[in-house]
Amino acid sequence: MxxxxxxxxxxxxxxxxxxxxxxxxxxxxxxxxxxxxxxxxxxxxxxxxxxxxxxxxxxxxxxxxxxxHPEIAKALAAQAETLEHVIFAGFSHKPAIELAEQLQSALPFPQGRIFYSDNGSTAVEVALKIALQYWYIFGREKRKVIALRGAYHGDTFGSMAVGERGLFTRPFHPLLFEVTFIDFPSPDAAENALQQFRSVVENDDVACFIYEPLVQAAGGMRMYSADVLERMLGYAKEKDVLCIADEVFTGFGRTGKMFASEYLKQPPDLIALSKGLTGGTLPLGATAVSQKVYEAFEDVGPERTFYHGHSYTANPIACAAANASYRLLRQxxxxxxxxxxxxxxxxxxxxxxxxxxxxxxxxxxxxxxxxxxxxxxxxxxxxxxxxxxxxxxxxxxxxxxxxxxxxxxxxxxxxxxxxxxxxxxxxxxxxx
Ligand SMILES: Cc1ncc(COP(=O)(O)O)c(C=O)c1O
Structure with missing residues (x-):
């Protein structure tokens, strides 16, 4: 035809x-x-x-x-001839295992787990859902979510909800879940933002805090100090608030370090990754989960199962491209x-x-x-x-x-x- x-x-x-x-x-x-x-x-x-x-x-x-890039092209072509895709529930494959190992060794927390998806928005959705289910598992009434004003975390409903409410999201406002927004901690607003943050976490009902570490990308490449973020993470940890670093943009060397979280002493509990993960060749998302968080899910019971997955979760060709890209990045x-x-x-x-x-x-x-x-x-x-x-x-x-x-x-x-x-x-x- x-x-x-x-x-x-x-x-x-x-x-x-x-x-x-x-x-x-x-x-x-x-x-x-x-x-x-x-x-x-x-x-x-x-x-x-x-x-x-x-x-x-x-x-x-x-x-x-x-x-x-010839090395990435070669790796994905070879993978396409071997195994192009397979369901990732009940099955696994070497490219995904190798990539998880590489990522785990670079994460700012030890023994993290990798949950795959297929783009930045889904990596964020997964992080939010895991954080909320974590408190559900413990039967705790912690459902509040904190985010920073001016943030952008993606275009799906959950990731829109934690982003700046403005032009991109206006038609959907009535349907977005409630989020407490803290002022962007620019140098002259930092003390005020810290106070807001502290008073919100004081109530013990906050499930998680999501942030783009050091740079709000789509918000205008707005940069803020590691010191202020460190203090926010400190308050969050004191009050048992899970911290989600959205490194979809900042990951893989963009800020000069592998992850922007490396500029901080306090590690997050979850990290959303995508964009540079495959060197820009194929769509892939990954949510890295710290030991403390995934241990709560370690059971075969239905209440502790994370019922989330995408058809192309951990696509082998995308993982092969990511492995090749990661090797180049390390050189x-x-x-x-x-x-x-x-x-x-x-x-x-x-x-x-x-x-x-x-x-x-x-x-x-x-x-x-x-x-x-x-x-x-x-x-x-x-x-x-x-x-x-x-x-x-x-x-x-x-x-x-x-x-x-x-x-x-x-x-x-x-x-x-x-x-x-x-x-x-x-x-x-x-x-x-
Ligand atoms: C910080 C951040 N998080 C999430 C996303 C969403 O990623 P994607 O466009 O792959 O869904 C973006 C996209 O620009 C981003 O900059």
């Missing part, structure tokens, strides 16, 4: 795309067609019309080692690249922060953010669309969050590529 694109060119393909596909986070009435990508190599995306675009956002923050060359990018970003922050059109410039590891002095700092600031076009015209993919320009490049990005990004940002600011 022929489909309507057989034998057609890119314009016809895009026409079919426009008529049939619904793209994420994209208004259906948007006139501009998407860019048709034919290949990805290293830090570059190649389009049908011959452009090479620098992927300065790692394709929604997932890519670590560049596109089309000296990759660690040196992370340190190199971190230094370049920090130098650029020093240079640009006094620019008259910069409200704030900050970096942590391989994450760089420049908050532009233009209207309110919020996601729907219209300057984002102008900036996106400005950078894309220079063949750089940057997708500002409102007036916040940020880059999280793949770790294979060269010094010259980084300078290209910085020059484009500076040029944009000079034009304002």
């Amino acid at each position: 022929q489909n309507s694109t057989t034998g057609c060119g890119p314009n016809e393909w895009l026409d079919v795309d426009r008529r049939i596909i619904w793209h994420p986070f994209t208004p259906l009435g948007k006139k501009e067609p998407p860019l048709l990508v034919t290949a990805g190599r290293g830090a570059y995306l190649h389009t049908y019309d011959g452009r090479a675009i620098l992927d300065a956002v790692s394709s929604w923050w997932v890519n670590l080692h560049g596109h089309g 000296q060359e990759c660690q040196a690249a992370i340190a190199r990018i971190s230094r370049l970003h920090a130098d650029f922050v020093m240079k640009i922060h006094s620019h008259p059109r910069v409200r704030d410039a900050r970096s942590l590891g391989t994450i760089l953010a420049v908050e532009v002095e233009a209207g309110e700092t919020r996601y729907d600031n219209q300057i984002a669309a102008d900036m996106y076009r400005f950078f894309l015209d220079r063949n750089i993919l940057l997708r500002p969050l409102g007036n916040v320009i940020y880059t999280v490049p793949p770790y294979v990005v060269t010094d010259e590529d980084c300078q290209r990004i910085y020059t484009a940002i500076a040029d944009f600011l000079d034009r304002l």
Whole structure:
């Protein structure tokens, strides 16, 4: 059977795309067609019309080692020929076991367990559900959930509920479960946020606290101090509140360490992982669970069983890709690249922060953010669309969050590529 694109060119393909596909986070009435990508190599995306675009956002923050990495490609091709998928209830396989072992050895708590799912939102859902069931098992009336204002934890109902209530979630507000939000602990609001936190946990009815450690990503790459978070975790532990670190964005070297939780002395009880887990090749989620928590479930009884699973839980090809990516990440060359990018970003922050059109410039590891002095700092600031076009015209993919320009490049990005990004940002600011 022929489909309507057989034998057609890119314009016809895009026409079919426009008529049939619904793209994420994209208004259906948007006139501009998407860019048709034919290949990805290293830090570059190649389009049908011959452009090479620098992927300065790692394709929604997932890519670590560049596109089309031969070792990851080889590993997943070999796995596809051996075992492409198998139900993960009552069955297991080597790629999942090997990956769990690798993750366990890197976790900030000893002897953690890995519960697989297939994306960041599900990794968060799993963490929330395990935390709530944990207290149910003990027959404790601890159901309150704490989160930070400005958070983003995903698009499923549970992960939406613990995120900032705003533009993304408004149609669903009446259906989201109640969450106590603590003010974002920026330097001038930190003491107040700590007091709020302390008074909420005082009541002994809090089940868990979920947070993006040190950086609120979609919230505008907002960074906050390890010291404040450490104190929040301290209060939480005193009151038996389970702590969930959402490291979906910060995991796998983004902040300069394997996990952002490594900047803290207090380990969380659960960690949500995805994005960089497979090096950006295939969807996979993992929720790491500390010994204290999973021990509560150690029984064959139905009350202690976690009745949760997705059809593609622990897909073997995705796990094989993750194992290959993890080996690359551990290599000296990759660690040196992370340190190199971190230094370049920090130098650029020093240079640009006094620019008259910069409200704030900050970096942590391989994450760089420049908050532009233009209207309110919020996601729907219209300057984002102008900036996106400005950078894309220079063949750089940057997708500002409102007036916040940020880059999280793949770790294979060269010094010259980084300078290209910085020059484009500076040029944009000079034009304002
Ligand atoms: C911190 C954080 N948690 C969860 C998610 C949701 O991940 P996914 O898009 O894979 O569902 C994201 C996505 O951006 C994120 O940044």
